Amino acid sequence: MSNLKQINSVVVRFAGDSGDGMQLTGDRFTSDSAVLGIDLSTLPNFPAEIRAPQGTLPGVSSFQLHFADHSALTPGDAPDVLVAMNPAALKANLGDLPRGSTIIVNSDEFTKRNLSKVGYPTSPLDDDSLEAWQVHAVPLTSITVEALADFDLGRKDKERAKNMFTLGLLSWMYTRPLDGTYAFLRTKFAKQPDILEANLTALRAGHAYGETTEAFSVQYAVAPAPMEPGTYRNITGNVATAYGLATAAHRAKLPLVLGSYPITPASDLLHNLSRLKHFGVTTIQAEDEIAAVGSALGASFGGAIGVTTTSGPGLALKSETIGLAVALELPLVVIDVQRGGPSTGLPTKTEQADLLQAMFGRNGESPVAVIAANSPADCFEAAVDAVRIATTYRTPVILLTDGYLANGSQPWRLPASIDELPDLSVEFASEPNATDAKGNPVFHPYVRDAETLARAWAVPGTPGLEHRVGGIEKADGTGEISYDPANHDHMVRTRQAKIDGIVVPDLAVDDPSGDAKLLVLGWGSTYGPIAAGVRLARATGARVARAHLRNLAPLPANLGDVLRSYDRVLLPEMNLGQLALLLRGKYLVDIRSHTAVRGLPFTAVEIATAIDEHLDKLDGLVGDQEGTA
Amino acid sequence: MSTIDLGMPTSGIAGVPLLAHGEQQTKRDFTSDQEVRWCPGCGDYIILNAVQSFLPELGLRRENIVFISGIGCSSRFPYYLDTYGMHSIHGRAPAIATGLATSRPDLSVWVVTGDGDALSIGGNHLIHALRRNVNLKILLFNNKIYGLTKGQYSPTSEVGAVTKSTPFGSVDQPFNPISLALGAEASFVARTIDSDRKHLTDVLRAAAQHRGSALVEIYQNCPIFNDGAFDVLKDAQESVARVLRLVDGEPVRAGEGDDARVVIRTDAGELELVPEPGADPARVVVHDASAPNPAAAFAMSRFDGPDMTTVPMGIFRNVARPTYDDGVRAQVAAASPDGPATDDELLALLHGGDTWSVTG
Numbered sequence: 001m002s003n004l005k006q007i008n009s010v011v012v013r014f015a016g017d018s019g020d021g022m023q024l025t026g027d028r029f030t031s032d033s034a035v036l037g038i039d040l041s042t043l044p045n046f047p048a049e050i051r052a053p054q055g056t057l058p059g060v061s062s063f064q065l066h067f068a069d070h071s072a073l074t075p076g077d078a079p080d081v082l083v084a085m086n087p088a089a090l091k092a093n094l095g096d097l098p099r100g101s102t103i104i105v106n107s108d109e110f111t112k113r114n115l116s117k118v119g120y121p122t123s124p125l126d127d128d129s130l131e132a133w134q135v136h137a138v139p140l141t142s143i144t145v146e147a148l149a150d151f152d153l154g155r156k157d158k159e160r161a162k163n164m165f166t167l168g169l170l171s172w173m174y175t176r177p178l179d180g181t182y183a184f185l186r187t188k189f190a191k192q193p194d195i196l197e198a199n200l201t202a203l204r205a206g207h208a209y210g211e212t213t214e215a216f217s218v219q220y221a222v223a224p225a226p227m228e229p230g231t232y233r234n235i236t237g238n239v240a241t242a243y244g245l246a247t248a249a250h251r252a253k254l255p256l257v258l259g260s261y262p263i264t265p266a267s268d269l270l271h272n273l274s275r276l277k278h279f280g281v282t283t284i285q286a287e288d289e290i291a292a293v294g295s296a297l298g299a300s301f302g303g304a305i306g307v308t309t310t311s312g313p314g315l316a317l318k319s320e321t322i323g324l325a326v327a328l329e330l331p332l333v334v335i336d337v338q339r340g341g342p343s344t345g346l347p348t349k350t351e352q353a354d355l356l357q358a359m360f361g362r363n364g365e366s367p368v369a370v371i372a373a374n375s376p377a378d379c380f381e382a383a384v385d386a387v388r389i390a391t392t393y394r395t396p397v398i399l400l401t402d403g404y405l406a407n408g409s410q411p412w413r414l415p416a417s418i419d420e421l422p423d424l425s426v427e428f429a430s431e432p433n434a435t436d437a438k439g440n441p442v443f444h445p446y447v448r449d450a451e452t453l454a455r456a457w458a459v460p461g462t463p464g465l466e467h468r469v470g471g472i473e474k475a476d477g478t479g480e481i482s483y484d485p486a487n488h489d490h491m492v493r494t495r496q497a498k499i500d501g502i503v504v505p506d507l508a509v510d511d512p513s514g515d516a517k518l519l520v521l522g523w524g525s526t527y528g529p530i531a532a533g534v535r536l537a538r539a540t541g542a543r544v545a546r547a548h549l550r551n552l553a554p555l556p557a558n559l560g561d562v563l564r565s566y567d568r569v570l571l572p573e574m575n576l577g578q579l580a581l582l583l584r585g586k587y588l589v590d591i592r593s594h595t596a597v598r599g600l601p602f603t604a605v606e607i608a609t610a611i612d613e614h615l616d617k618l619d620g621l622v623g624d625q626e627g628t629a
Numbered sequence: 630m631s632t633i634d635l636g637m638p639t640s641g642i643a644g645v646p647l648l649a650h651g652e653q654q655t656k657r658d659f660t661s662d663q664e665v666r667w668c669p670g671c672g673d674y675i676i677l678n679a680v681q682s683f684l685p686e687l688g689l690r691r692e693n694i695v696f697i698s699g700i701g702c703s704s705r706f707p708y709y710l711d712t713y714g715m716h717s718i719h720g721r722a723p724a725i726a727t728g729l730a731t732s733r734p735d736l737s738v739w740v741v742t743g744d745g746d747a748l749s750i751g752g753n754h755l756i757h758a759l760r761r762n763v764n765l766k767i768l769l770f771n772n773k774i775y776g777l778t779k780g781q782y783s784p785t786s787e788v789g790a791v792t793k794s795t796p797f798g799s800v801d802q803p804f805n806p807i808s809l810a811l812g813a814e815a816s817f818v819a820r821t822i823d824s825d826r827k828h829l830t831d832v833l834r835a836a837a838q839h840r841g842s843a844l845v846e847i848y849q850n851c852p853i854f855n856d857g858a859f860d861v862l863k864d865a866q867e868s869v870a871r872v873l874r875l876v877d878g879e880p881v882r883a884g885e886g887d888d889a890r891v892v893i894r895t896d897a898g899e900l901e902l903v904p905e906p907g908a909d910p911a912r913v914v915v916h917d918a919s920a921p922n923p924a925a926a927f928a929m930s931r932f933d934g935p936d937m938t939t940v941p942m943g944i945f946r947n948v949a950r951p952t953y954d955d956g957v958r959a960q961v962a963a964a965s966p967d968g969p970a971t972d973d974e975l976l977a978l979l980h981g982g983d984t985w986s987v988t989g
């Protein structure tokens with residue numbers, strides 16, 4: 001009966017009360033889409049409060065999912081479909097909804113009481129305020145309860161299954177198989193057969209409702225996106241980061257010790273790693289952020305891969321210990337899942353404003369390597385790379401991700417074999433490396449590798465290499481305390497030279513036209529939005545080049561040349577222009593910033609608009625010059 | 630709740646490699662080539678000497694001993710010992726040592742700290758190391774002053790202390806480090822003094838053997854900024870009357886002969902010091918550092934006062950309880966019964982969850 005329409009992409013947003021299970025519903029819908037080979041990108045958006053008062057605007061939690069038959073790149077600028085489980089969810093999200101898009105609301109929740117909680121004088125379902133949208137008012141709660149009439153469960157338990165009913169309905173609309181969710185529910189509720197059956201029934205009922213209700217006459221299908229051959233899974237940034245760390249430790253054949261303190265949005269790294277003990281991962285939930293990084297550094301001194309995970313406020317607290325690690329020249333991996341700041345800021349929202357803190361937020365000249373992951377899946381490789389740099393160069397490495405990458409997800413092409421991944425074997429010092437005045441062999445902890453400038457990593461337990469390290473300036477070579485002015489000058493420059501000498505790949509530029517005058521440069525999680533924005537702009541004929549930085553310290557060797565070869569460089573950042581400030585200072589190039597700090601990723605349209613504006617200005621400049629010539 | 634016997638080690642140095650049979654070490658082996666740079670007459674010299682002399686008797690391989698310090702005069706300690714060492718940052722040594730001790734059961738890890746380092750800036754790390762019972766030996770050099778920054782009052786300076794930063798006298802209530810440690814669930818708590826080499830060494834020996842965190846408060850004279858702070862405990866005559874000797878199995882006693890006083894338990898359950906002659910033997914407190922309840926040890930710690938009329942010395946508490954590092958390692962070991970994960974196991978982890986294939 002239904003009529004099947006093929007579409008290229010769709011953006012669905014599930015919104016409800018924090019307790020409505022919207023994140024779970026979104027997650028399941030994502031997985032069921034992913035297994036079809038459809039490309040996708042997701043954006044969970046939840047309040048900092050665990051359960052704000054029910055039915056209120058602050059309590060609204062949402063999950064946006066963009067799936068496409070081509071590279072999805074971003075979670076989508078604006079939803080095509082909004083599922084609103086209550087009036088608050090409708091009110092909080094309506095502003096993002098383009099006219100003509102679809103709204104599915106749970107009409108059961110549009111009671112007088114709930115309406116007044118969010119300041120609706122009358123129900124928007126009853127007046128003409130939603131005229132511009134296609135509204136499906138479905139009594140999701142009561143139909144679910146009805147479908148579960150035969151179950152010996154309390155009303156609350158029955159009502160709770162409404163998210164599965166909703167998922168069933170959406171699965172019908174978008175021709176999603178339900179098998180994945182069946183399997184998921186069977187595992188989740190293995191010990192509660194009643195609840196399991198209720199959820200399965202609700203899921204099927206939702207599907208059947210779509211099929212039989214005339215209001216939902218159209219089904220949509222999105223074809224699989226062309227992707228490189230391989231095996232894929234959907235993955236969030238925090239899981240990918242955790243897996244990258246465990247994998248790096250495995251490839252280094254070293255234990256990994258995580259010292260961490262719970263902080264949003266980084267806590268999932270601690271949770272995920274604490275489950276990976278089998279992979280030689282030890283996790284220490286420390287008493288504070290300082291102890292967390294301290295225990296990681298202590299473990300590094302002992303020959304493990306010391307890692308600490310945090311967000312901006314925690315990075316601030318760790319700065320003195322990171323400085324110690326710079327002085328000790330020991331490996332240390334610091335992961336900062338950035339969130340809105342300053343201070344507590346926006347704990348559950350994304351931002352890129354810790355860049356300068358990562359680069360310089362320590363006393364003294366205190367250089368560290370800085371890497372920024374580009375996408376949820378890229379967090380895996382970025383984490384592996386962070387470990388590689390830390391162990392090869394015996395230096396702290398700060399890996400920047402952010403709330404968007406941490407909780408967002410996308411398909412990840414899995415390595416087919418572990419051998420594909422870099423070999424990270426490390427050699428500890430085992431022999432004396434110098435001679436004392438009397439010609440006896442001795443160990444000098446600050447004797448360096450000529451190429452990497454890394455000092456010897458001699459771990460306790462190695463006979464004959466007993467030595468002391470510390471935060472006081474040391475004489476290069478011997479490592480003895482030294483207050484000598486010339487030595488300090490030499491050591492400051494050497495530590496910087498070591499970071500500057502880290503081998504990082506050249507920056508690749510994507511410029512299909514070959515003659516673009518405008519370069520859009522990005523770093524970190526803006527990869528998807530910038531790529532999508534550039535794609536939009538190019539679709540309307542814009543000639544624009546694009547490049548994305550992953551290594552921020554050191555920067556790629558060819559960066560200066562790249563920047564100077566364009567008439568204009570546009571740099572979108574979710575801060576007030578931190579990388580632009582750095583690049584202007586370092587390369588004397590007049591970088592143009594495009595900034596926004598709304599706690600949300602850029603939209604593709606926003607980037608495309610900025611590109612157009614800058615192209616217009618460039619054209620204007622050319623015109624002016626011609627006019628005056 | 631059921632408890633599982635994980636067969637945890639019971640000695641503080643279990644798992645640390647011993648010297649080969651017949652091999653011997655001396656104080657010299659533990660003396661680094663660095664020139665010691667404390668002020669002349671500083672109590673730190675005596676403690677260093679005692680530690681260097683004592684370490685050989687443990688019979689451990691020198692390379693498996695690590696000293697970690699924070700910041701302060703005492704924290705220069707690691708430089709002078711020819712073991713592995715780290716002079717870290719202010720207050721953080723217990724946190725750094727926790728990471729090291731947790732990941733390396735084959736090391737004997739010692740923390741050297743002072744009253745400012747451990748009780749002020751690093752107070753949080755100290756109490757958490759003690760509560761976790763990480764297998765660390767924490768030597769807290771208490772000189773009741775900030776030495777390295779040239780003479781400000783510390784968290785153990787008495788009220789009224791006139792120092793550089795308190796010209797009109799300190800109004801801060803000091804910590805009693807022993808009470809603090811006991812309140813933090815420490816399993817081994819002791820006090821000793823720089824001038825009594827034998828007592829100091831006995832306490833260090835017991836601390837080394839203790840599995841778990843051992844807090845050893847060492848009264849240390851700073852002749853430059855707080856000279857004579859402990860003179861009354863060093864003077865042969867004065868000290869006899871003031872020091873309450875904590876010896877397991879013996880009454881807690883100060884003084885000798887007819888002047889001896891002993892600690893008794895009153896009807897109210899409180900501890901009181903009374904002349905020994907005539908004291909009710911049934912009420913005399915016989916010291917038991919291994920008492921499971923820390924209440925008696927805490928009560929004993931309260932004999933200490935700013936005027937030092939009575940100062941208990943010795944091991945207040947020494948009880949066995951599971952250590953954090955053993956527990957953490959046991960979980961990791963239990964998760965990997967067949968040794969480190971294989972490539973296939975790692976690949977299976979990565980490929981977990983719902984996967985799909987794209988063919989070319």
Ligand code: SF4
Pocket residue numbers: 666667668670671672673702703772776777850851852853854
């Ligand atoms: S200032 Fe005091 S504690 Fe510091 S070295 Fe000198 S005497 Fe010793």
